[in-house]
Amino acid sequence: MAHVLITGGAGFIGSRVAARLVSEGHRVRVLDALISQVHGPDPETTSPLLRAVSDVAEVQRGTVTSLDDLRAALVDVDTVIHLAAETGTGQSMYEIDRYVEANIGGTAKLMDLLTNEPHGVRRVVVASSRSVYGEGAYRSANGTVVYPPHRSDTAMAEGDFAVRGASGEELELIPTTEDAVLHPSSVYGITKQVQESLVMTVAPTIGVEPVSLRYQNVFGPGQSLTNPYTGILSIFSTLIRQGKGIDVFEDGQESRDFVYIDDVVEATVLAALEPAAAGGVFNVGSGAATTVLEVVDALVTAFGAQVEVTVSGRYRLGDIRHNVADTSRLRDVLGFEPSVPFVEGVRRFVEWVADEPIGGGEYERSLDEMAARRLLK
Template identity: 45%
Template sequence: MKVLITGGAGFIGTKLAQRLIADDHSVILVDSLSPQIHGDIPDYRPPEGATFKRLDVRQLAERTDLLEGTDVVYHLAAETGTAQSMYQIAEYVDVNGMGTAALLEALAKLQKRPARVILASSRSIYGEGAYEAPSRPGQLIHPRGRTREQLAAGNWDFSENGEILQAVATPEHFAAKPSSVYAATKMAQELLLTSSCESLGITPVLLRFQNVYGEGQSLRNPYTGVISIFFNRARQGLEINVYEDGKESRDFVHVEDIVSALVLVMKADVAPGSCYNVGSGMPTSLLELANTLVSASGTTAPIRISGDYRLGDIRHCFADISAIRRDLGFQPVVDLNAGLQRFVTWAKSQPEYQDLSDKAAAELRERGLAKV
């Protein structure tokens, strides 16, 4: 098949392209090579066998030739920094929203359109994940985001009638409650695809990724990717600042498992608008992550539970992956310990980049969006 990947020079896009080429597909990669990810002078080399076009996704409506004859489009291009999105609002709305609109306009111009568009969406659209009250097991609760006052008082957890709510796996049918501009733009991408594709005779499929990590992740970008941020600081002997009380949790999924899901959904018989969570299905606290990463890296970097916080950050979210298991036969195979060791081995072979996470945190603090 002929496949086009927007954001194809990124972390996930590169791994996906390598897999598709190995499976004898024809692959076209479209990417702007953003300096935030690739540096001011990109040293990107596309995978052997891929066709690469440096192009901003927002310009895709004028380059329909790139989409001619494609069977499948993977839409991965996006700005992805949750915290950064809270003050670079126009940029996130423009790239993520108008970039998706440009793709759809390009598809509408084609005489022969691809059969399927697969969107890399995000668990962030849920806002907080699912919870239960200990006295009412099985009844899912979906709290709204925490207020500035709650965070300032150190009230990290959610409670109801005097009970601390317990995080449980979040299913796809959970309502969307975006708590960041980034999350709102990912929700907008989903709506744009599902409202447009069927009228064009295209099957849209939505994959809501959890926190993706692994070899090839940008080590330059201080705005996204907590694992790369923690590693850079550990490598340089800098203190690792774990926000809140360190017990906040995320679902970390290795890029190898993400690529497996992307390939499965390309081939599967699924209904238009199908939506699947993609994750490990397991929560990991940020403190546990920091300790495991420091151990794997062989450093002695200090870890501090600071009580700092960022507005818009969620407390807990991990994926219910029963639907993608049932429908596509998906099964994550890379556990976190093995995945972190693979990441560290690769990351140590890369150049040491200046740590810019303090600068990124200061930008939030100056705008009143964080206590750091």
């Protein structure tokens, strides 16, 4: 039986990982700051995620930016799943200090405690992100694998959203492996890269096994429908239920690797418990690219709704064009392959969403914040 600390464990992923571990006989403690952006103004009454995890785990309200909170949470723990982080590519570009303090500062404090104080921790699993790759891997016309620079504001302002090589040539998207060059295009991505580097570098020097999971775009029941930085499935679902039109940025052909929550939970539990995971860095994704217009079609079909869809050509600075993960290492080392196809995941998500309250105007406010800072064009 393991005794697991999950930082950020009252969140979308953490609450489900906690339930899964407890169902297998392990003890779980959760450390979570219960911020209002995720859990509402009064988490005890406004957060179903908190209620769910409180039924199965010991919950400690606190933050990874506090040494005292971390020290208390680590008592008698042998495994840490470090999920606590501020999330959201767009918001990270203007709330820089908050993202750096929570993501980098919190991880630094965790590793500092493990280095300098007595503990029983044997393994730390850190939640990294596909954002560490920036634009990821592409193939040039001559067959060379390249890692292109970030797209320019000038080109996108002219409606050219393609990822191009050094000579301006279009490139072919290929799955990104864990050995790819890391060059994040957002503050969020930078913080995830540093989080991962801190754990993977420090842990082996103190006899702790590190594991890094580079989550792709996670979705499914339980995802916040009010936090405008959680992903387009939640955002578009709320707009559909409000009877509002959907504004698709760029040309709608930008793509992401969407991975269903149940598959993410399975991969995370394996990373925490399987001996073969020690020291590994793993992409956790579906291995398939889905365009934004395909997301809209899947949601509209699942809801049985009719909404106006506009491809506006607007764009956000810091966004990538495409994303698809190579998941072969997850399969070869841990024997796991994601099993929930995107359309089936959307069906399950929409079935859950239908019974949830309809949110307000959080998304519109987030766009206004970005536009005011000239990050949304």
